[in-house]
Amino acid sequence: MRLPCPHCGERDLREFTYKGADLPLPEGPDWGPDWEAYLHLRRNPAGETRDLWYHGPCGSWLSVTRNTATHAVAESRPAREPGS
Amino acid sequence: MAYSGWRIIREALTGNAGWRPVWRDPEPKSEYDIVIIGGGGHGLATAYYLAKEHGARSVAVLEKGYLGGGNVGRNTTIVRANYFLPGNSEFYSHSLKLWEGLEQDLNYNVMHSQRGLINLFHSDGQRDAFARRGNAMINQGDDAVLLDREGVRKHLPYLDFEQGRFPIYGGLYHPRGGTARHDAVAWGYARAADRRGVDLVQNCEVTGIDVEGGRVTGVQTTRGAIKAKKVGIVVAGRSSQVAEMAGLRLPIESHVLQAFVTEGLKPCIDQVVSFGMGHFYISQSDKGGLVFGGDLDFYASYAARGNLPRVEHVMEAAMTLMPMIGQAKVLRSWGGIMDMTPDGSPIIDRTPVEGLYLDAGWCYGGFKAVPGSGFAFAHLIAQDRPHESAARMRLDRFATGRGLMDEEGTGAQHNLH
């Protein structure tokens, strides 16, 4: 598997670390169903998903749209700032 | 017809013409008391214990492919009870006891082989952790022996004891650990369940779960609608999709785990051995192949095949631990889909939908759990309260933070187990 980095081009999987589902941060610091969903619950689709990857060589966090059944990558872009 | 040594001799003398299919291939009925979704090890065991322990008369197992075609036939077959935390500890202890009587109970040779399991450690810190784990196992009533380096050498003379990077300090020996023939476990439970009247319906994919007023009423399948008073979801790597049919979102992410087998060799690895520094474990099948594996690929995937970096890592670990393995040729590798929970431990619980039950989150360790999980899940479905061996396998533990079973101590968070 190879992943495209917007800064470095298509690179080998070995250079990346998977950081889990790309989900919007809940508003406010108080524990509630939104935090439970953010931390634990997953749609976990057998198909298109969006997850976060860290590219070691350039140090950037990426938001990658990917198919979990075929491993085909549709989009890779810099991850947004938390909360934005 | 029951199996026996006498029967095998008789069949051998009469051209093996007397063997018959060992389970029926029934059409699904329009209604059952209990429908089990998923004909893997856990689903088949659940159906068997529902019939045997709870006298359930109207039970169907619905399997989208063929029986035993999922992870129950793809795993590396290790059976052990070496857990540390309350919850896992009593559950796997109970499961191992069921394994020890399984062949007589099912009248089926599942080739359960208690050849012993040795987890190696490579530092003082790891030794302390394993000593503590061994004590927990003994407190649970199971067996554990802490071996020093020379103790390990007696059992495993072929390891590389000279290398300095990951020196072998010793191992935690679990004599009752071992392996079993994975397919035979599925077939044995299937045959035994069928003989107690369970309908095993293959090529029957569940496509919807019917819920009315918060209560389950049946399922939609590729072979028609089936009404049911109670429904159990036991679909391993597909848990999220099937639960979604009832509007549930689970604390599960599906990952791929790979495994490897070499060409058949003469007996050389007697126990199950795991490397404490390189995520590697190995045993030898009765056919002679060395069966081994390592970590998850570590990204969400349903591809049932892995990527080369993990292959490389596993091979490197193998060569580091036992250079002799370099002489063997790898025959095959494959992957299976793991239902990973945030704390790496399973769920056997009711769901917010009345009459709908969930058995999921077995991660990479659910083969040894097959008897225990089937037993406990059958109890939960039949009695509507958890069996004592699985009372802590709660679905809400992530939301409440109470009773997490994070064996690795890395945190109850996705992608850490």
Ligand SMILES: Cc1cc2nc3c(=O)[nH]c(=O)nc-3n(C[C@H](O)[C@H](O)[C@H](O)COP(=O)(O)OP(=O)(O)OC[C@H]3O[C@@H](n4cnc5c(N)ncnc54)[C@H](O)[C@@H]3O)c2cc1C
């Ligand atoms: C490479 C590998 C190595 C492993 N090694 C070990 C090990 O050494 N020791 C150990 O204890 N565990 C091990 N495991 C884990 C173990 O195999 C699993 O945890 C366990 O088999 C899962 O339970 P199961 O047998 O019920 O799953 P499965 O056999 O996968 O059964 C689930 C069934 O549900 C069916 N299904 C899914 N969706 C539907 C639907 N919509 N309708 C109808 N049916 C459906 C599937 O077709 C499948 O047959 C390993 C797994 C893998 C992949």
Ligand SMILES: [Zn+2]
């Ligand atoms: Zn980059």
